[in-house]
Amino acid sequence: xxxxxxxxxxxxxxxxxxxxxxxxxxxxxxxxxxxxxxxxxxxxxxxxxxxxxxxxxxxxxxxxxxxxxxxxxxxxxxxxxxxxxxxxxxxxxxxxxxxxxxxxxxxxxxxxxxxxxxxxxxxxxxxxxxxxxxxxxxxxxxxxxxxxxxxxxxxxxxxxxxxxxxxxxxxxxxxxxxxxxxxxxxxxxx
Amino acid sequence: xxxxxxxxxxxxxxxxxxxxxxxxxxxxxxxxxxxxxxxxxxxxxxxxxxxxxxxxxxxxxxxxxxxxxxxxxxxxxxxxxxxxxxxxxxxxxxxxxxxxxxxxxxxxxxxxxxxxxxxxxxxxxxxxxxxxxxxxxxxxxxxxxxxxxxxx
Numbered sequence: 001x002x003x004x005x006x007x008x009x010x011x012x013x014x015x016x017x018x019x020x021x022x023x024x025x026x027x028x029x030x031x032x033x034x035x036x037x038x039x040x041x042x043x044x045x046x047x048x049x050x051x052x053x054x055x056x057x058x059x060x061x062x063x064x065x066x067x068x069x070x071x072x073x074x075x076x077x078x079x080x081x082x083x084x085x086x087x088x089x090x091x092x093x094x095x096x097x098x099x100x101x102x103x104x105x106x107x108x109x110x111x112x113x114x115x116x117x118x119x120x121x122x123x124x125x126x127x128x129x130x131x132x133x134x135x136x137x138x139x140x141x142x143x144x145x146x147x148x149x150x151x152x153x154x155x156x157x158x159x160x161x162x163x164x165x166x167x168x169x170x171x172x173x174x175x176x177x178x179x180x181x182x183x184x185x186x187x188x189x190x
Numbered sequence: 191x192x193x194x195x196x197x198x199x200x201x202x203x204x205x206x207x208x209x210x211x212x213x214x215x216x217x218x219x220x221x222x223x224x225x226x227x228x229x230x231x232x233x234x235x236x237x238x239x240x241x242x243x244x245x246x247x248x249x250x251x252x253x254x255x256x257x258x259x260x261x262x263x264x265x266x267x268x269x270x271x272x273x274x275x276x277x278x279x280x281x282x283x284x285x286x287x288x289x290x291x292x293x294x295x296x297x298x299x300x301x302x303x304x305x306x307x308x309x310x311x312x313x314x315x316x317x318x319x320x321x322x323x324x325x326x327x328x329x330x331x332x333x334x335x336x337x338x339x340x341x342x
Binding site (some may be wrong): 004005007008009011012013015016019020022023025027028029030031033035036037038060166168169170171173 | 204207208210211212213214215217218221222223224239242243245246247248249250252274277280281284286288291292321324325328329
């Protein structure tokens with residue numbers, strides 16, 4: 001075989017092998033990212049809310065909300081933003097939430113990291129606490145709405161959305177309508 | 191007979207290699223958002239890899255008839271386009287999504303990917319012809335460039 005035929009054969013083999021390695025890497029991440037984007041909304045939720053007893057109208061009340069993120073896909077996800085609206089249900093008001101939202105809204109909270117967002121690893125899960133503080137001195141209406149119990153339980157309602165990025169990519173996606181409304185209420189956390 | 195079969199299989203093998211080389215690079219270049227090992231530009235990859243693979247394939251076929259060269263270039267080009275299509279529809283083929291609309295991907299974007307991939311074929315044919323001419327130029331003179339020179 002002449003030298004140029006040999007050179008051409010080697011060039012084709014090198015191109016094919018390097019292309020296959022690159023392609024396999026890309027397709028693996030593409031399939032894993034597609035799996036994550038298709039199923040992530042099913043694996044996100046609010047699992048716990050902590051509201052301490054309100055003892056005075058000018059108290060500073062820290063409210064904790066714990067989010068759960070499950071990631072069964074093969075690629076990690078970065079939680080780059082969580083935002084939510086915190087309501088305290090008034091059980092005597094039987095209107096649906098969209099109608100009574102303005103009357104029971106307490107405060108907005110979230111998770112807005114400027115650097116190093118939380119990462120949900122591949123095939124793992126993450127619990128993330130977010131906090132919001134209701135300051136009675138400057139938010140008298142909010143603290144009054146927060147201090148609403150029935151049978152010594154709080155009945156919080158939370159409507160949240162999450163923005164996440166596929167780790168190592170520029171792909172950003174959003175999950176809307178993460179809802180928390182326990183039917184049996186939440187006891188004070190202290 | 192056996193020699194002819196061996197040569198045919200060898201040519202088929204290198205056509206498949208050329209198709210794999212072009213299809214994988216172009217497929218990877220279309221999905222740079224997913225964090226490639228190296229940053230690739232789609233246009234550069236289509237032109238560069240198709241041309242190089244075409245020249246390499248053409249260099250390997252000094253004894254072939256010109257129409258065979260073009261046909262083999264078409265075959266490897268179509269193989270490359272098939273690999274690009276597999277890349278685009280990989281999530282569906284892997285069974286992780288029922289359709290690409292779930293990912294927010296539009297049909298027009300997919301058509302654009304496939305349309306740009308079609309340019310592999312003509313560029314690869316040009317590369318093959320260049321490689322075929324080069325192999326004829328580089329062939330030892332006593333072999334007449336591998337062609338029948340009885341008419342000269």
